[in-house]
Amino acid sequence: MRMGIFVCIFVLFLASVSVNGADKEILVKKVRGNRVCSQGWECKQWSKYCCNNTISDLFQVYQFEELFAKRNTPVAHAVGFWDYQSFITAAALYEPLGFGTTGGRLMQMKEIAAFLGHVGSKTSCGYGVATGGPLAWGLCYNRELSPSQDYCDDSYKYTYPCAPGAKYYGRGALPIYWNVNYGAAGDALKVDLLNHPEYIEQNATLAFQAAIWRWMTEIKKGQPSSHDAFVGNWKPTKNDTLANRAPGFGATMNILYGEMVCGQGDIDPMNNIISHYQHYLDLMGVGREEGGPHDVLNCAEQKAFNPATASKNDS
Numbered sequence: 001m002r003m004g005i006f007v008c009i010f011v012l013f014l015a016s017v018s019v020n021g022a023d024k025e026i027l028v029k030k031v032r033g034n035r036v037c038s039q040g041w042e043c044k045q046w047s048k049y050c051c052n053n054t055i056s057d058l059f060q061v062y063q064f065e066e067l068f069a070k071r072n073t074p075v076a077h078a079v080g081f082w083d084y085q086s087f088i089t090a091a092a093l094y095e096p097l098g099f100g101t102t103g104g105r106l107m108q109m110k111e112i113a114a115f116l117g118h119v120g121s122k123t124s125c126g127y128g129v130a131t132g133g134p135l136a137w138g139l140c141y142n143r144e145l146s147p148s149q150d151y152c153d154d155s156y157k158y159t160y161p162c163a164p165g166a167k168y169y170g171r172g173a174l175p176i177y178w179n180v181n182y183g184a185a186g187d188a189l190k191v192d193l194l195n196h197p198e199y200i201e202q203n204a205t206l207a208f209q210a211a212i213w214r215w216m217t218e219i220k221k222g223q224p225s226s227h228d229a230f231v232g233n234w235k236p237t238k239n240d241t242l243a244n245r246a247p248g249f250g251a252t253m254n255i256l257y258g259e260m261v262c263g264q265g266d267i268d269p270m271n272n273i274i275s276h277y278q279h280y281l282d283l284m285g286v287g288r289e290e291g292g293p294h295d296v297l298n299c300a301e302q303k304a305f306n307p308a309t310a311s312k313n314d315s
């Protein structure tokens with residue numbers, strides 16, 4: 001998104017938009033005939049996505065509190081860690097690239113609900129008979145509590161060697177595991193996560209940034225990111241179609257979790273993620289019907305993008 005440096009002649013003016021009653025200024029210009037914008041700190045880089053509402057216009061602190069209502073109750077495991085501002089600050093890194101800013105209001109709301117649905121499901125401690133129901137307990141954790149191993153994969157010793165003593169167990173809002181994923185996230189975020197994986201459990205902004213990086217980045221070249229699969233940027237190949245992979249929420253589960261969740265029929269781990277997404281659509285005032293019917297939401301019959309042998313790097 002470095003379009004700004006290619007500008008020869010451009011028109012620059014201020015647009016005043018009224019969002020939720022508050023006026024804010026959007027800078028607009030044309031680069032090679034395309035309209036690009038910049039909106040304050042939240043959508044800073046010149047980008048077509050920054051011409052739209054930003055996430056904080058559509059999703060506000062009271063909604064965050066409703067979605068993650070139980071995260072600060074005494075029995076939760078990351079009391080005081082997660083907050084709205086960290087999410088918005090983290091999102092600002094990716095809003096100019098289309099995170100939560102693609103496709104207009106409905107798609108934007110749906111993407112926020114989908115991303116946070118994954119987050120809620122993966123960080124929930126609401127199994128069993130928790131008060132408020134099993135879907136009220138997202139962001140209960142910020143790390144894996146009893147890791148069974150250090151998640152050091154020696155086959156990456158030349159690219160992302162494990163630091164002595166470092167443990168690459170699950171951390172963050174969409175927990176990342178393994179040295180290779182810490183290394184890659186660290187490269188993208190320009191933070192030395194390979195040597196300091198613990199930063200993610202110490203800093204909620206970073207914990208959300210790593211999660212949004214995972215959502216916005218393809219696991220392998222030639223595959224869609226969760227974002228692209230969800231908003232419809234991805235065009236399935238013939239192979240994808242043969243493997244029952246189609247754009248939508250189901251594909252995001254396939255990308256993030258592969259066979260652990262998808263291609264196994266109507267299993268609980270899959271339905272739990274879907275339930276969080278639908279619950280959040282309701283709470284956000286969008287309504288679960290906008291998420292589509294079960295056969296659009298699920299990945300029960302999809303073959304994994306990255307089957308078993310590679311799946312540990314996708315967890």
Ligand SMILES: *[C@@H]1O[C@H](CO)[C@@H](O)[C@H](O)[C@H]1NC(C)=O
Pocket residue numbers: 048049051052101102103104105
């Ligand atoms: C911005 O929102 C409009 C609808 O409000 C939508 O049509 C357009 O695709 C969005 N822009 C981008 C870059 O997604």
Ligand SMILES: *[C@@H]1O[C@H](CO)[C@@H](O)[C@H](O)[C@H]1NC(C)=O
Pocket residue numbers: 191203204205206209
């Ligand atoms: C948390 O991480 C963010 C994003 O990398 C960084 O800007 C901020 O300075 C960090 N906060 C602290 C207290 O280290």
Ligand SMILES: *[C@@H]1O[C@H](CO)[C@@H](O)[C@H](O)[C@H]1NC(C)=O
Pocket residue numbers: 237239
């Ligand atoms: C499609 O799948 C076949 C069989 O699994 C494989 O040999 C081929 O390389 C795939 N094509 C693409 C474009 O991925």
